[in-house]
Amino acid sequence: MDKVSPVSFDCGQLCGAICCTCGSDDEELGIYLLPGEDKVHQDSKGDNSWLTWSAENAEDFDFPDSWKGKVYFVRCKTPPVCPREKRPLQCRTFPLTPHIDTAGNLSLILNDVELPYLCPLIEDELPLSPAFVKATLTCWKHLIRDPLIYDLVRQDSKERDLVK
Numbered sequence: 001m002d003k004v005s006p007v008s009f010d011c012g013q014l015c016g017a018i019c020c021t022c023g024s025d026d027e028e029l030g031i032y033l034l035p036g037e038d039k040v041h042q043d044s045k046g047d048n049s050w051l052t053w054s055a056e057n058a059e060d061f062d063f064p065d066s067w068k069g070k071v072y073f074v075r076c077k078t079p080p081v082c083p084r085e086k087r088p089l090q091c092r093t094f095p096l097t098p099h100i101d102t103a104g105n106l107s108l109i110l111n112d113v114e115l116p117y118l119c120p121l122i123e124d125e126l127p128l129s130p131a132f133v134k135a136t137l138t139c140w141k142h143l144i145r146d147p148l149i150y151d152l153v154r155q156d157s158k159e160r161d162l163v164k
Contacts, residue, residue: 001092001139002085004132006121014120017080019094029116030075031088035148038072041086050086052077064151089139095121096133098140100157106144108137112160 005011012019030052033041041051052075058067076082096108110122120126144150 004135006128033072064155066151093136098153
């Protein structure tokens with residue numbers, strides 16, 4: 001995912017990097033890491049100083065029943081400047097999100113979760129780079145091999161299908 005981007009330029013130029021900067025100090029805008037992803041964000045020197053971390057109990061939130069124990073919520077301390085190569089996977093694949101249909105087929109859709117900002121890539125349905133779409137699909141195909149991540153994508157997909 002380091003070699004691709006949704007568009008051929010920094011999409012943050014369209015909106016002032018709204019997805020990274022729209023929160024205030026008293027808002028907890030950030031992202032939950034996928035299972036095991038916390039290990040990726042902590043290098044051998046413990047340099048994760050660009051993130052604010054909190055650990056929550058999965059059972060206290062709307063995560064799949066298979067998720068037990070701690071889930072990690074991270075927030076960038078220096079938006080919009082962050083080490084791009086260390087961004088959480090869901091940040092790297094945004095604005096696409098994985099969807100598993102009732103037949104079990106994986107596809108990508110534009111993120112449809114209500115956000116506290118308007119993303120021009122979503123709102124204007126700007127064409128995304130084919131290389132980005134292909135890399136994102138490949139990434140999610142690998143990720144859903146993990147039963148916990150599969151359960152999350154399937155749960156989100158079912159909830160999405162109920163709204164339609």
